[in-house]
Amino acid sequence: MADVLVYLYAVGGAELAESVAPGLTGVDGAPVRVVVDGRVGAVVSTVDPLHFGEDALQRNLEDLTWLAETARAHHAVVDAVSQRHPVAPLRMATVYLDDDNVRALLRRKNTAFTAVLDRIRGRREWGVKAFARGQPDVEPDRGAGDADLGPGAAYLLRKRTARERSARAQQNVEDAAAELHETSSAVAVASHLYPPQDPQLSGRQEHMVLNAAYLVGETDAAAFLDTVQTWYSPHIDHEVTGPWVPYSFATLEES
């Protein structure tokens, strides 16, 4: 097994090499440095195979404390370097064997990295999450006709009414989520939809109906926030997160 491995945070222009703050540390508290090839550079740090080797990673990713610490450390590095230059963040836990392999990667994917950087330059990501508002628990109306029905028929009628009301409420929620997405997308350059978060993790009991990311020009941020924050629906409740480094839009075109 190799003595050390190289953990990748992000890829950006070669000028990153001059601007990474001395003393910036990443996962496992390791100092952050930049590996350059031509006009692109990768933000990396040296890590221990005992923590970041393949087997160790498999195990560690299931350890919440490790996962949270590593995610925050990864994000802190990406966030810090992105303050000065556009960077394309890498997916968490991308590990190479050594610097030579990183340089070979930068050379091989040079065109694709340049395209990603062009796409996210001058833009930030905003998150929008929406939740179904709790439905008021209304006792179904006892219509005047109920009196004429036998108890069995009245029961069935009430059941049907309740079912129809619930289906209508569900449709209203879905329509509202679609409208919010459309409204947000209109002020954004691109959008990405994530699966709704599990209620155990979202911290809210209500069903999440939209978990989206939007790529927005820095000069359009105020307009985006204004549009999204003033949008209202009686059926869903929404919240905005960000600005984020454009994680959701750092994808390489297959070459």
Add this chain to the structure above:
Amino acid sequence: MTLARNDDDLHLVDLLDRLLAGGVVLTGDVTISLAGVDLVQISLRALISSVSTLVDE
């Protein structure tokens, strides 16, 4: 049931959405390959079991 969550916890879930399902994905013979491993699934399992533990206490 509502869990008392602080901003850090909420932020972590949003962060993991992005770090585990977003970002540039590289594969190839020189990478420590977790190809085929669904990072989101195993990490969510870790999160959910951890949350359940907190609830049980």
